[in-house]
Amino acid sequence: MERQGEITHSELFWGFTQIALSGFGGVMAWARRAIVEKRGWLSSEEFTTLFGLCQFMPGPNIANLSVCIGARFQGASGAVVSLLGLLCGPFVIIIALGALYGRFGELPAIQAMLRGIAAVAAGLILAMGVRMAADLLKRPFLMIFSAAILAAVVFLHWPLVMVMVGLAPVSMWVAARRYCGSPWA
Amino acid sequence: MGIILEIMLQFGMLSLVAFGGAGAVLPELHRLAVVTHHWMNDATFTHLVAISQATPGPNAIIATLLGWHVAGLSGALAATTAMCGPSSLLIYFFMRFWEKLHGTRWRLIIQTGISPLAIGLVLASGCIVTRGADASWGAYGLTAATVLIVLNSRWNPLWLIGAGALLGLAGVV
Numbered sequence: 001m002e003r004q005g006e007i008t009h010s011e012l013f014w015g016f017t018q019i020a021l022s023g024f025g026g027v028m029a030w031a032r033r034a035i036v037e038k039r040g041w042l043s044s045e046e047f048t049t050l051f052g053l054c055q056f057m058p059g060p061n062i063a064n065l066s067v068c069i070g071a072r073f074q075g076a077s078g079a080v081v082s083l084l085g086l087l088c089g090p091f092v093i094i095i096a097l098g099a100l101y102g103r104f105g106e107l108p109a110i111q112a113m114l115r116g117i118a119a120v121a122a123g124l125i126l127a128m129g130v131r132m133a134a135d136l137l138k139r140p141f142l143m144i145f146s147a148a149i150l151a152a153v154v155f156l157h158w159p160l161v162m163v164m165v166g167l168a169p170v171s172m173w174v175a176a177r178r179y180c181g182s183p184w185a
Numbered sequence: 186m187g188i189i190l191e192i193m194l195q196f197g198m199l200s201l202v203a204f205g206g207a208g209a210v211l212p213e214l215h216r217l218a219v220v221t222h223h224w225m226n227d228a229t230f231t232h233l234v235a236i237s238q239a240t241p242g243p244n245a246i247i248a249t250l251l252g253w254h255v256a257g258l259s260g261a262l263a264a265t266t267a268m269c270g271p272s273s274l275l276i277y278f279f280m281r282f283w284e285k286l287h288g289t290r291w292r293l294i295i296q297t298g299i300s301p302l303a304i305g306l307v308l309a310s311g312c313i314v315t316r317g318a319d320a321s322w323g324a325y326g327l328t329a330a331t332v333l334i335v336l337n338s339r340w341n342p343l344w345l346i347g348a349g350a351l352l353g354l355a356g357v358v
Contacts, residue, residue: 020241020242020243021241021242022241027241027242027243053276053280053283054276055206056204056295056296056299056300057204057272057275057276057279058200058201058202058203058204058272058275059200059201059203059206059207059245059268059269059271059272059273059275059276060203060206060207060243060244060245060268060269060272061206061243062243063243063245063269063272063273064272064273064276067273067276067277068276068280071277071280076277079273079277083269083273086242086243087242087243087245087246087265087269089241089242090240090241090242090243090246090249091246091249091261091265093240093241093242094236094237094240094242094246094249094250094253094261095249095253095258095261097236097239097240097250098233098236098250098253098254098261099253101232101233101236101254102254105229105232109354111228111232112353112354112356112358113350113353113354114231114232114235114236114353115231115235115317115324115353115358116324116327116348116349116350116351116352116353116354116357116358117235117236117238117239117346117349117350117353118231118232118234118235118314118317118324118349119315119317119320119323119324119325119327119328119331119349119353119358120238120327120328120331120345120346120348120349121234121235121238121239121314121346121349122311122314122315122317122328122331123311123327123328123329123330123331123332123334123335123345124238124331124335124342124345125208125211125307125310125311125314126308126311126312126315126328126331126332127331127332127335127336128208128307128311128335129304129307129308129310129311130308130332130336131336132205132300132303132304132307133304133308135300136300136301136304139297139301142297142298142300142301143301144301145301145302145305146301146302146304146305146308147305148305149301149302149305149306149309150305150306150308150309150312153212153213153305153306153309154212154309154312154313157216157220159213159216160199160202160210160212160213160216160306161198161199161202164202164204164302167302168298168299168302171298171299171301171302172294172295172297172298172299173298174298175294175297175298176294176297176298179297180290180293180294180297
């Protein structure tokens with residue numbers, strides 16, 4: 001395990017560039033391998049704790065992770081450099097793909113391929129949701145909130161920010177009362 | 186300039202409620218881009234999601250592509266910055282505070298209370314993309330098969346995406 005400060009800005013930048021470009025769909029599995037096993041930036045326990053925080057906080061999990069790790073080794077500038085490393089490569093690729101889509105997107109063959117990819121993409125997202133939902137079986141009462149937000153967003157098209165601001169306090173209150181022992185009761 | 190400001194404001198606000206990652210705010214991005222602002226139609230939105238899933242890197246890259254489609258390079262830069270900036274700032278300042286909360290009941294309550302919302306959002310994103318523009322029975326079948334394969338195997342998603350492209354080309358979807 002290396003000590004703080006030994007990981008330079010350029011190592012952080014290229015490290016996260018590599019992580020970003022090696023991961024399709026699930027970048028996180030690659031991130032763990034690269035950060036813990038290959039580079040030894042964090043121990044396994046450190047990674048798990050940090051990952052828990054990054055998953056829980058809003059925003060892209062892997063972007064959160066890059067900020068935390070960058071900040072840990074090189075402060076604010078390290079956080080910026082790591083985040084840029086994560087985003088620059090994919091940014092260039094997606095703009096190239098976006099330009100190709102703008103030029104050739106109308107072709108029937110491209111439309112057909114994208115329909116197939118979209119169906120798989122939907123499956124990948126749903127599977128992630130199902131996997132996450134398995135954890136809720138321990139706290140079945142909270143499933144009401146999953147269902148509520150699903151209905152509000154998919155069927156009623158309510159603005160997400162409003163829905164979150166409305167539901168989160170209630171959901172935390174219920175969580176506190178039923179599952180965490182209440183500090184208010 | 187108006188459209189860039191609009192992207193910055195809307196995506197920036199989403200960044201702060203994207204519990205469960207950028208994938209969780211797809212329904213809201215859909216609402217903004219298709220329903221509210223008419224920046225694109227349903228089919229284009231679904232295609233852009235498909236392209237972003239086939240691109241390596243964080244899921245937030247969908248914001249970049251939407252921004253690009255709406256307002257070119259400045260749109261892409263604005264959308265990416267807005268999607269990643271506020272949440273990154275938040276975690277930067279929250280990191281140390283969170284470590285102090287370690288093992289407290291408050292932390293447990295926040296985590297337990299937020300998780301069902303994150304799960305609901307990810308499932309909602311799946312629904313939005315499944316519904317897509319011109320979803321057929323073939324597409325539903327492919328989506329269902331993908332869910333089953335992902336839950337029961339450890340295949341790299343890239344193979345599934347490739348298979349989806351081929352099946353689409355073959356006219357199955």
